[in-house]
Amino acid sequence: MTTLIFGHQSPDTDAITCAITFAEYQRQAGNTDVEAVALGEPNAETKFALDYFKQSVPRVIKTAANETDSVMLVDHNEAQQSVPDRDQVTVQYVVDHHRVANFETDAPVNICMETLGSCNSVIFHMYKEAGFKISPQIAGLMASGLISDTLLLKSPTTTDEDRRIFAELQELAGIDLNEYGLKMLKAGTNLSARSDQDLIDGDAKSFDMNGTNVRIDQINTVDLNEIYDRQSAIQDAMKAEADKEGYDLFLVIATDILNSNSVGFVIGDRSKVEEAFGKKFDDQDRIALPGVVSRKKQVVPPLTAAYKG
Structure with missing residues (x-):
C-alpha cells in the first residue's frame, strides 16, 4: 500500500516542495511505494516554482485513511494543521522545523527536526548524511521552499546554515537563485x-x-x-x-x-x-x-x- 507524504493544510511552497523532495529521498532509500500529495491547491508562488522546474503538481487529498494506512508528515506536526483523519493512520515519519504541539502517536515514529529556516533545509541535511544524489530539479525545489520560508534569506528565521545550504543549492541547481527567488516571490503577490x-x-x-x-x-x-x-x-x-x-x-x-x-x-x-x-x-x-x-x-x-x- 502506498505511503502518502504531505505538508500542512493551506500549503505554501515549502510544504508542497518538501513532500516532493522527501518522497524522492524515500525512493533513494529503497522505499519506492510513496507518493507526494497536498492538502490543498498550490498557490501562485508555488505554481511558478513547479512550472519553472518542470515538476508536476501533486494531487490534492481531503482524507488519507480511505486510501492508505500509513503517512509521512513534512513541514508540520500539529494535528489541527494536518489531514483530518490523521488519527486513523500510522505516522511513519515527521520532518519539520516548527514547534511541537498537539502531537502523539500510538506507535514509535521517526522524527527529524531542526531549527532551520525551512523544512527543505532539514531534508537537505538528510540527503547529505545519507549520501543521496540531489539533482538540479530537486535542488531547485529545495531552494524554492527555502526562499519562500525565509523571504529570500531576509527573515529572522534564516540561519547561517540556511545561507550555506542556499549557496550549495545554487551550485546544484545551476541557476542564479537570487534572481529566480525574486521572480518567484513576486509571482505570489498578484x-x-x-x-x-x-x-x-x-x-x-x-x-x-x-x-x-x-x-x-x-x-x-x-x-x-x-x-x-x-x-x-x-x-x-x-x-x-x-x-x-x-x-x-x-x-x-x-x-x-x-x-x-x-x-x-x-x-x-x-x-x-x-x-x-x-x-x-x-x-x-x-x-x-x-x-x-x-x-x-x-x-x-x-x-x-x-x-x-
Whole structure:
C-alpha cells in the first residue's frame, strides 16, 4: 500500500516542495511505494516554482485513511494543521522545523527536526548524511521552499546554515537563485487575481494557544495599499470564516516583502494581539508591525505567551 507524504493544510511552497523532495529521498532509500500529495491547491508562488522546474503538481487529498494506512508528515506536526483523519493512520515519519504541539502517536515514529529556516533545509541535511544524489530539479525545489520560508534569506528565521545550504543549492541547481527567488516571490503577490476568501485561506494555519482556537494567515505583497483597498472585504471574509469554523481569534498578517514590514487585522479579542506586540490598533483597525515578516518566529511565540498570561 502506498505511503502518502504531505505538508500542512493551506500549503505554501515549502510544504508542497518538501513532500516532493522527501518522497524522492524515500525512493533513494529503497522505499519506492510513496507518493507526494497536498492538502490543498498550490498557490501562485508555488505554481511558478513547479512550472519553472518542470515538476508536476501533486494531487490534492481531503482524507488519507480511505486510501492508505500509513503517512509521512513534512513541514508540520500539529494535528489541527494536518489531514483530518490523521488519527486513523500510522505516522511513519515527521520532518519539520516548527514547534511541537498537539502531537502523539500510538506507535514509535521517526522524527527529524531542526531549527532551520525551512523544512527543505532539514531534508537537505538528510540527503547529505545519507549520501543521496540531489539533482538540479530537486535542488531547485529545495531552494524554492527555502526562499519562500525565509523571504529570500531576509527573515529572522534564516540561519547561517540556511545561507550555506542556499549557496550549495545554487551550485546544484545551476541557476542564479537570487534572481529566480525574486521572480518567484513576486509571482505570489498578484493579489488582484485572488478572491478575498483565497487571501485569508492561502497561507493560513490554526493553533491551540492555551485552549484558544487561533487562526493566523499571512499575505505577501509588494504594495500594502492593495491590502488597504480591500481591508473591509477581507475582514468580512475573516468574520464569516471565524463564525463557520469556530475560531476564537483570526489574525491576518499582510507583509510587504520588499521592505520587510507587516500590518495586522483581527477578528476576535484585540487585547491579546496588542499585549503580544506591545502596540495598539489604530482608528483604521490596523496594527503596525514594523520588521515583522515571520509567523513562526515573530508572531506565534509572543501571541502564545500572551494567551498563557
